[in-house]
Amino acid sequence: MLNALELVFALSIIGVVYSYAIYPTLLVFLSTFFGRPARKSPDSIPRIAVIVPAFNEERVIRRKIENVLALDYPPDRLSLWVGSDQSSDGTDSIVKSFADPRVHLWVAPERGGKTAILNRLVPRVDAEVVLLTDANTLHRPSSLRLLVRSFADGAVGAVAGHVEHQAPGSEIKAEETVYRSFETWQKSMESVLHSSISAFGGFYAVRKELFRPIPDNAYSNDDVLIPMNVIRQQRRVIFDPEAIAEEDLSENATLEFRRRIRIGAGNFQAFFWLLDFLNPLRGWPAFCYVSHKVSRWFSPLFILGAYLSCGVLAFMAPFFVYRALFGLGAAMLVAALSYKLLRLSAFRPMFYFFSMNAALFLGLFRYLGGIKSAAWTRTERSD
Secondary structure, eight states, X not given: OHHHHHHHHHHHHHHHHIIIIIHHHHHHHHHHHHOOOOOOOTTOOOOEEEEEEESSOTTTHHHHHHHHHTSSSOGGGEEEEEEESSOOSSHHHHHHTOOOTTEEEEEOSSOOBXXXXXXXXXXXXXXXXXXXXXTTEEEOTTHHHHHHGGGGSTTEEEEEEEEEEEOTTOTTHHHHHHHHHHHHHHHHHHHHHSOOSOOOTTEEEEEXXXXXXXXXXXXXXXXXXXXXXXXXXXXXXEEEEEEEEEEEOOSOHHHHHHHHHHHHHHHHHHHHHOGGGGOGGGOHHHHHIIIIIIHHHTHHHHHHHHXXXXXXXXXXXXXXHHHHHHHHHHHHHHHHHHHHHHOXXXXXXXXXXXXXXXXXXXXXXXXXXXXXXXXXOOOOOOO
């Protein structure tokens, strides 16, 4: 029994360390020796349809439309489509108030969530490229021109931009910034190697001909499923960190925690729809998918497995190291749990790490409980 527990402990620790340290290190070497950057050209100006799914977004939709219309992009090559998911506030009226012929409103016949909007609206637009974005995401003036440069490369089927979170008053702003920077760096290395296997959901573009509908009950995971569908069609997904948009981060950690649970449920849902990418014959995308996404999604189980096995070994095995490691783990957990009470800045990184993994773990149970619809009420964020 001790041997089995030691094996569980070792594999669990390796799983966590591989996700956060070993794989990123491997990326440096692999992208250096095997990478092939996509060809970019500022002359790439495809016809673009900006798709904005919206449900009760009256607080932000006017600012969103004005932001898109003000982008540094030829007006005759740009259109904007707001897909209203049966909004019950003033969202539809605000969209209709714009006289600009580039602005279009499409109202879903029934509420179905973001996925249903994308599945039904994208085929209706006349464009070479569709930009999928959120109502609360604001783009910097040059972001669209920068984003589409990579479409000059015929091997590129989708391009993801960088989304910076804005929330000066958020208690987890510093930790979120570090984590997003880490994710941005990994996406950049992966896209040099072959493809970034996901996008930041508020800002990515796809060749319309390569867009494939995803299941209507896809739950907060379009930014994984749609890029992976592009890779299935033997095209690359490129991440361009110079194309930047901004998005509000909730200043309420509880609301952000609920959002992460929803994302976690979508992650596990996506895992079972992407089983073909567990096949190593798919090459670099399979390697990146397993190493980056799958290992990260299952990190809460690795952490739990390591802690429980270490706890038993601390009392049963004749080695002091297990007692020391169990004590260290307990101290980290106590520090994380006590942060909300003591507000010590030294405890905040542990609070962020454990809360992120706890939300992912709870997301697993939400997924196991069954997801019938992708519709939800959006997380309230700062104006």
